[in-house]
Amino acid sequence: MYISAQKAAQIDALLMGDHYAFSLEQLMELAGLSVAHAAADYIRQQWQHAPPRVVVACGPGNNGGDGLVAARHLHHLGFHTCIWYPSGARSALFTALLTQARALRIGVHHTAEQVALRRCDVVLDAIFGFSFDGAAGVRQPYRRMIESINDSAAPVICVDVPSGWHVERGDVHEVAIRNARALVSLTAPKLCARRFEQRGGAHYVGGRFVPPSLCEALDFDVVRYERERVITRIA
Amino acid sequence: MYISAQKAAQIDALLMGDHYAFSLEQLMELAGLSVAHAAADYIRQQWQHAPPRVVVACGPGNNGGDGLVAARHLHHLGFHTCIWYPSGARSALFTALLTQARALRIGVHHTAEQVALRRCDVVLDAIFGFSFDGAAGVRQPYRRMIESINDSAAPVICVDVPSGWHVERGDVHEVAIRNARALVSLTAPKLCARRFEQRGGAHYVGGRFVPPSLCEALDFDVVRYERERVITRIA
Numbered sequence: 130m131y132i133s134a135q136k137a138a139q140i141d142a143l144l145m146g147d148h149y150a151f152s153l154e155q156l157m158e159l160a161g162l163s164v165a166h167a168a169a170d171y172i173r174q175q176w177q178h179a180p181p182r183v184v185v186a187c188g189p190g191n192n193g194g195d196g197l198v199a200a201r202h203l204h205h206l207g208f209h210t211c212i213w214y215p216s217g218a219r220s221a222l223f224t225a226l227l228t229q230a231r232a233l234r235i236g237v238h239h240t241a242e243q244v245a246l247r248r249c250d251v252v253l254d255a256i257f258g259f260s261f262d263g264a265a266g267v268r269q270p271y272r273r274m275i276e277s278i279n280d281s282a283a284p285v286i287c288v289d290v291p292s293g294w295h296v297e298r299g300d301v302h303e304v305a306i307r308n309a310r311a312l313v314s315l316t317a318p319k320l321c322a323r324r325f326e327q328r329g330g331a332h333y334v335g336g337r338f339v340p341p342s343l344c345e346a347l348d349f350d351v352v353r354y355e356r357e358r359v360i361t362r363i364a
Numbered sequence: 365m366y367i368s369a370q371k372a373a374q375i376d377a378l379l380m381g382d383h384y385a386f387s388l389e390q391l392m393e394l395a396g397l398s399v400a401h402a403a404a405d406y407i408r409q410q411w412q413h414a415p416p417r418v419v420v421a422c423g424p425g426n427n428g429g430d431g432l433v434a435a436r437h438l439h440h441l442g443f444h445t446c447i448w449y450p451s452g453a454r455s456a457l458f459t460a461l462l463t464q465a466r467a468l469r470i471g472v473h474h475t476a477e478q479v480a481l482r483r484c485d486v487v488l489d490a491i492f493g494f495s496f497d498g499a500a501g502v503r504q505p506y507r508r509m510i511e512s513i514n515d516s517a518a519p520v521i522c523v524d525v526p527s528g529w530h531v532e533r534g535d536v537h538e539v540a541i542r543n544a545r546a547l548v549s550l551t552a553p554k555l556c557a558r559r560f561e562q563r564g565g566a567h568y569v570g571g572r573f574v575p576p577s578l579c580e581a582l583d584f585d586v587v588r589y590e591r592e593r594v595i596t597r598i599a
Contacts, residue, residue, distance in 0.1 A: 155393050337440050
């Protein structure tokens with residue numbers, strides 16, 4: 130059930146290949162929506178009064194893009210949301226996602242000082258995903274970003290992989306998210322999610338768009354979802 | 365609360381303009397997902413056992429595109445679904461949407477004979493939307509399509525506007541869907557939805573992505589949604 134980094138890359142390549150024909154934009158919209166629904170479900174269970182501010186920490190790649198989409202949907206779900214995005218948009222798609230968020234008056238910040246992270250905030254960690262390679266360490270400004278989140282002691286909901294974690298071996302690197310409370314795996318849990326579950330974290334899977342024939346071709350489990358839910362909680 | 369055809373066109377133009385920066389692909393994905401959730405909700409209430417086959421009747425424009433997306437999500441929601449699409453894809457986006465559906469082994473048919481519509485089926489009517497102009501009558505093959513649906517006496521769930529209805533004045537044309545049981549309005553109900561409600565039909569609104577500032581700018585109501593639902597039933 131838990132997949133390697135290589136298999137996660139194969140899933141994405143197949144989804145966007147000729148046979149399944151998804152675009153990155155479409156997958157990011159559906160993934161980000163799932164992340165927002167999972168985060169909303171978790172937050173509503175933990176904070177029955179006074180829902181916190183959600184700080185969406187976005188990295189430079191597609192995990193960050195999922196975060197930009199999730200921030201917009203979280204706003205529509207009724208949460209006070211801001212985006213922390215040091216890298217800035219690097220393609221037309223990311224520019225559009227930022228414009229969509231700004232049009233909802235979601236604040237977009239570049240530095241830790243601008244974000245002013247507090248212990249009462251919830252952080253949605255969309256810094257690094259399954260293509261993170263920890264061998265070279267975490268480069269700036271993402272190292273500072275992870276350290277600021279750890280220093281704040283704010284609870285963290287992670288998108289696909291807790292940032293800085295080894296995708297397969299888990300929390301083995303020096304610079305990594307320490308206060309992960311919930312994880313939203315996209316399409317299928319990565320191997321590091323086992324370690325996450327062993328620590329008692331809440332674990333959701335999102336991706337009610339993965340064709341069963343693709344699960345079969347790459348030998349990973351079809352996720353079951355209830356009624357019209359786009360996420361399912363598995364731990 | 366109920367809007368004109370002109371205002372519906374303005375909403376779409378603004379959503380895809382520089383300020384809000386949505387792409388057609390993104391809006392179609394979110395709209396189609398809403399349609400699938402509303403159809404699933406309605407069908408589950410009406411058919412407690414033996415869920416029917418859902419025949420998704422798609423027209424040549426964007427209403428048809430919403431149908432192609434909805435067919436895919438309905439499949440993921442557990443419904444036996446097929447697509448009736450006489451026109452065939454007319455752009456790369458529509459070709460991709462069809463490929464995505466076919467990869468789920470959703471049948472795609474061109475003619476009424478291939479579809480073999482039965483009274484026990486449910487039809488999702490995505491033939492014409494808010495840009496339909498009834499003045500010139502309904503051209504072929506869509507006229508035949510509407511007549512076949514009426515002849516089958518199958519219950520119909522309509523996307524945005526019952527096909528053949530005048531967007532504002534309702535069921536005033538000779539060739540039009542007669543057996544509409546449910547309506548899924550996208551972003552905001554069109555004026556014809558009043559007539560639909562007066563006949564006792566179930567009425568859903570989908571579009572939990574419309575920026576409140578856009579509602580304000582064009583003077584139409586912000587729709588309220590519960591928890592993580594992407595649709596709301598208003599009648």
